[in-house]
Amino acid sequence: MPAKPVKNRRSVATGAKLLIAAAALGGTLGAWATLSIVQDQTADADAPTAIVVDAPPDPWADFAAALPPVPTVAAFQRRPLVFIESTPPPIPDAPQLDTKPVEAPQVAAAAPAKPAAPAAPARPAQQPAAPVRPVQQQPAAPPPPPPAPTLRVVEAPPPPPVVADVPAAQAAVSSASKKSASPSAPAQPPAPKPVTKTRSSK
Amino acid sequence: MDATVREQEPALTGKTVAWGVIGLVVMILGVAGAVFVLPLWAPSLAGTLVGDSPKAYWYMSRGAALVAYTLLWLSVALGVSMTSKVSRVWPGGPTAFELHQFASLWAIAYALFHVVILLGDRYMAYTPLQLALPFGSVNYEPLAVGLGQIALYIMLPVTFSFYVRQHIGQRVWRLVHYASFAVYLLATVHGLQAGTDSRAVPIVAMYIVSGATIIFLTMYRILMRFAGRDTQPVKSDG
Numbered sequence: 001m002p003a004k005p006v007k008n009r010r011s012v013a014t015g016a017k018l019l020i021a022a023a024a025l026g027g028t029l030g031a032w033a034t035l036s037i038v039q040d041q042t043a044d045a046d047a048p049t050a051i052v053v054d055a056p057p058d059p060w061a062d063f064a065a066a067l068p069p070v071p072t073v074a075a076f077q078r079r080p081l082v083f084i085e086s087t088p089p090p091i092p093d094a095p096q097l098d099t100k101p102v103e104a105p106q107v108a109a110a111a112p113a114k115p116a117a118p119a120a121p122a123r124p125a126q127q128p129a130a131p132v133r134p135v136q137q138q139p140a141a142p143p144p145p146p147p148a149p150t151l152r153v154v155e156a157p158p159p160p161p162v163v164a165d166v167p168a169a170q171a172a173v174s175s176a177s178k179k180s181a182s183p184s185a186p187a188q189p190p191a192p193k194p195v196t197k198t199r200s201s202k
Numbered sequence: 203m204d205a206t207v208r209e210q211e212p213a214l215t216g217k218t219v220a221w222g223v224i225g226l227v228v229m230i231l232g233v234a235g236a237v238f239v240l241p242l243w244a245p246s247l248a249g250t251l252v253g254d255s256p257k258a259y260w261y262m263s264r265g266a267a268l269v270a271y272t273l274l275w276l277s278v279a280l281g282v283s284m285t286s287k288v289s290r291v292w293p294g295g296p297t298a299f300e301l302h303q304f305a306s307l308w309a310i311a312y313a314l315f316h317v318v319i320l321l322g323d324r325y326m327a328y329t330p331l332q333l334a335l336p337f338g339s340v341n342y343e344p345l346a347v348g349l350g351q352i353a354l355y356i357m358l359p360v361t362f363s364f365y366v367r368q369h370i371g372q373r374v375w376r377l378v379h380y381a382s383f384a385v386y387l388l389a390t391v392h393g394l395q396a397g398t399d400s401r402a403v404p405i406v407a408m409y410i411v412s413g414a415t416i417i418f419l420t421m422y423r424i425l426m427r428f429a430g431r432d433t434q435p436v437k438s439d440g
Contacts, residue, residue: 012297
């Protein structure tokens with residue numbers, strides 16, 4: 001195999017050197033540009049900061065991850081209470097049942113196991129069927145007064161003997177006044193006294 | 203005289219045309235990159251130059267380190283291929299020698315740039331003494347950085363032994379050149395331990411290809427020597 005011409009060989013070497021030099025310069029600039037683009041997007045994860053980032057793993061991280069999630073206060077407040085599921089929901093229109101339990105003893109006595117009706121109107125303690133009338137209440141119509149004794153002019157009988165008839169007349173007057181007596185009876189005009197006529201006045 | 207010169211002038215060979223085409227493609231790619239890619243990169247590049255702690259120094263240092271390592275790999279691979287006669291197949295002994303020497307010098311240049319540019323990085327705040335003294339990097343990976351510093355110090359006499367080869371003799375020169383394996387090994391450990399890009403997929407691929415190539419050529423060199431073949435390095439014609 002004939003030896004290669006020296007000039008050709010040197011031109012090949014020169015071309016290769018130029019390529020190496022261009023590749024080295026381009027590689028340096030390309031590495032600079034690539035690092036500036038890539039690592040600026042990753043918050044400069046490498047470079048000197050990598051010294052600080054390379055920290056040992058945190059053993060508490062796995063322990064904390066294994067724990068059940070802790071409910072927050074808001075999540076706990078949103079959680080439905082158990083007793084609400086077994087009892088009817090509170091009625092906002094009937095707060096008196098809870099606020100004035102003492103004033104309704106009759107209700108509890110009449111229907112102790114019956115829950116409050118949902119549509120029960122707000123009202124105070126239930127009144128008894130027959131309320132006690134106040135003392136000052138006006139009574140019913142008073143009984144009609146006994147008919148007043150009419151005065152008749154009667155022919156005076158012949159006068160009995162004066163001395164013997166006086167006690168009987170007084171007893172008759174007292175019984176009549178007792179019969180018409182009443183606590184609520186209006187004041188009656190005094191019964192006219194029987195005219196005691198004596199035989200002597202005629 | 204003129205006729206003799208004309209006889210020695212080579213004709214336009216296929217390789218020359220191929221190199222011309224390659225050069226033309228590289229030029230086109232360079233122009234296209236300057237026209238289309240550079241405007242896209244310019245804002246990011248400019249962003250690394252401003253601020254209280256510009257990152258451009260750090261980025262350029264890392265880029266130069268990768269280029270220096272690649273050039274070191276190329277230099278070592280060409281050197282081993284010369285001793286094992288593999289370079290005779292491609293690209294040829296003399297061409298391999300020239301490229302080996304050129305790659306070594308550029309590797310030193312980029313390694314020095316990789317070190318010196320760190321002086322501009324305010325975050326690391328290296329001092330010249332810290333950069334010059336092995337294991338003086340108290341702020342960041344003193345051991346790994348120190349291995350890189352030692353590699354650079356060893357690389358200097360190995361590379362410049364080219365020029366004193368006639369004075370020190372072939373044996374000494376060869377012994378000094380064996381240190382290039384140590385340089386490559388120290389530089390690899392330095393890059394893997396101190397490099398912040400060592401976990402990136404392209405960088406890992408680069409280390410794998412580089413290491414596999416050097417291991418293959420070295421094993422081939424050793425096997426060829428045990429086989430009794432001639433393993434003398436190819437002398438440079440230039």
